[in-house]
Amino acid sequence: MIERWNRDQVLALAPDASSQKAAQGVSSPGKWSGVGVTADALWGECRGSGSKPYRACVDLSEPAYRCSCPSRKFPCKHALGLLLLWSADGVPVADEPADWVTEWLDQRRDRAVRAAVRPARTAAEAERGPAIDTSRAAQREQRVAAGLAELERWLADQIRQGIAGSRRHDHWDDLAKRLIDAQAPGVAGGVSRLNAVLAAEDWPARLLGEYSLLHLLCVAHRRLPEVVRAAGDGPDARAGAGTPHPPGAALLRRVRERIGFPVTKEEVLAGETVRDVWDVLGRRDEEQDRLVARRVWLRGRNTGRPALVLSFAPVGQALDASLVTGTALDADLAFYPGSSPLRALVAVRHDGAAAAPAPGSTPQEALEEVAGALAGDPWVDSWPVVLDSVVPVENGSWSLCDASGGLALHPSAGTPWRLIATSGGHPLTVAAEWTPSGLRPLTTWDEKGRVIVL
Template identity: 55%
Template sequence: MSEPTEPPWTAEQVQGLAPDASSFTAARKLAGASGWSATGHGGTPAGLWGLCKGSGSNPYQICIDLTEPAYRCSCPSRKFPCKHALALLLRWSAGQVAADEPPQWMTEWTTSRGARAVKKAEQAAAPRTEAQERAAQRRADKRAESVAAGIAELRTWLSDQVRHGIAGLDQAGYRPFEQVAARLVDAQAPGLAAAVRRLAPVPSSGPGWEQRLLAELSLLHLLAGAAASPDGLPDDLAATVSSRVGHAVTTEQVLAGPPVRDRWQVVGTRDDTEDKLTSRRVWLRGRDTGRPALVLSFAMPGQALPVDLVLGTELDADLTYYPGAAPLRALVAARHGTPRACPVPGPAQTVAQALDEVSAALAGDPWLFQWPVLLRGVLAPGSPWHLVDPDGDALPLDPSLGEPWRLAAVAGGHEITLAAEWGPTGLRPLAVYDGTEVARA
């Protein structure tokens, strides 16, 4: 008999895998239905399998590789994962799937996956031919020319804003910014395009918008100037500027960096959708090093985001950071053991400690617009609400989020640990810890 695999996921984690709400609703109904047979979990790599009666004469075969996770189902659904895979995961998380030896059809699937992974790794490791090297260099040179032209156009536009004045921008809407951003996308500088788009709401943001817009234009001017002359910059700052422009760093390059091993606490998560692309931000904090880290993932419509980093858990792992002057984004390079519950993350910061950390990060990367903090304190109502730490120092909550009634209900007037993103408009709560459990803020 195969060794039992401890179910690491709750029903909430399984729900995070669902491509849409209807799939999870159908999966919950299916998980409690009859018609399941030959279910089991175990094997190497750790897997989950089962047969589920469908509309035809043959049951659907469901295979799940728990290490990624990855799925296969013989049903005709185009959703990924389908309701059958989700239902099997729900049964497993509820303790309704026993450890067993995998059947042949499960073994064949995992073997074929392993073979494809080996082939892919061999292809990636294979040296490129001279022709491929020349072609890659031509593409890089062409992109560099395009980006340089885009930066030059951006600098001209920025000068025009100062020369002609910004008084009419509060009546112009988003169009002037969208036009510039579109040209930067064409110039293959998506990071600069995103920075310009972030300016668009400022002129309509109320009294004082002129000062706020000028401050943002100044930062963009600083970035454009640095991007135009990167050779004189220190290596870490040059890497930051390159990433802000929109140059991608490969996974292989990141994983080649020095690993940082720690007991990484998953202190907060946030999902955002823009232009049909969903992003998931998972904030980690090292229990021993105190270092923050951001693991970022993306999914197109119909795809599920990864759920291997679960809010309120802690994992012993190696992280490698993306290069930069204020390293924050990272990849999980290696795991040492399975995650465990972490109802009280820490050590928590005082307001002064958090602001010192933010200041140091901004000194390295002045274009940062959010930074993770883990604060201990009491909520104080007001306009806006504040979190007050034991020293009496306070930080405001972002007033654009509305009244934080859910957060106040969880806190109940008591001291809490709050994971949040700190930015120019205040704290954006992510999760709250009361000492026994975690709740999304």
């Protein structure tokens, strides 16, 4: 039987605040009939405004959801309400699922089997790699090089003229459009997000820092071929993700990824995987260019390795909710190549792994880990950390501290009331997302080991 999730974990699955409120409104036992739970499924019928109740079920092994209601939100309020009822121990254990639940589970398994047995590429195709239109690839290389050269000149002009004119919010619009035309979408996205810097009180210092990172990326792209040759990495520094990468090639892959050269999912999954029990530390959603990006942070219990699973969806549409905050996942992860590999895909899931707090480190150890990541990838802007035996302390601003020191919280965290209430002045373990502007708290655990989503 999968360990029952608590209320915070369930509400963290909701696509928005209104869904959380609506789910609590349909989570009372009187709303439900025919409920049951087995090792991998949860189901029930919820009374609605129509003559027939809505049938909701959850595949707990993913999780995945199904409901007969017309809602376009995913998971809908009925699936969330059913999960809340289960979290309150309001669903009895059954020997086997209802017939309509079994039918849905069988359909899901059939689809998974068909996907697993699709014909793979032949050995010769795998060895050759994907077919590449060399002329189009060369044309893109030229466009990117020209676009980054223009960006270098533009940055030099900004420093020479001064940054006072940057207070206009449309200051970077034309430059971002030209970088899109130059087929460097990663850099264009970084330029378009500079508007957010202007909201900070110390915007001149932060803007100069962002300009420095953009300049470093331009120079790295221009000089990396000679660096790779000097390192003796061989002629093919752009090998597929399934081949070993010497240090120079790994850095080249990271630079190209930051610029916007794609790495396909197939390439990543063809590479080596890392099996571990991965604690799901927390997640954060943010809107970028009319898309919502979901960051889910994981950390391996045995390897201590951090991982980031990204998913994207248009605003208002469902995002991947298969990784539940506070749970543990026995799985093989495939990492995107680079100098400080962090982003990953879940390649294979295995049975087992009970939820438990992740092992933590001191603030000093966490900073050393972040410093190592920045040494491999200077453009890292977030990194997961787990701090052990820290207390929220206010000294002008809020920080997480132990006897040796502390780390400041991100200004957006405000006063961390839930963290303060859970701590009660006592040390606790906190999972957080490190950023250059401070920590964004994700998750903590109370004295009984129960996860609390912050």
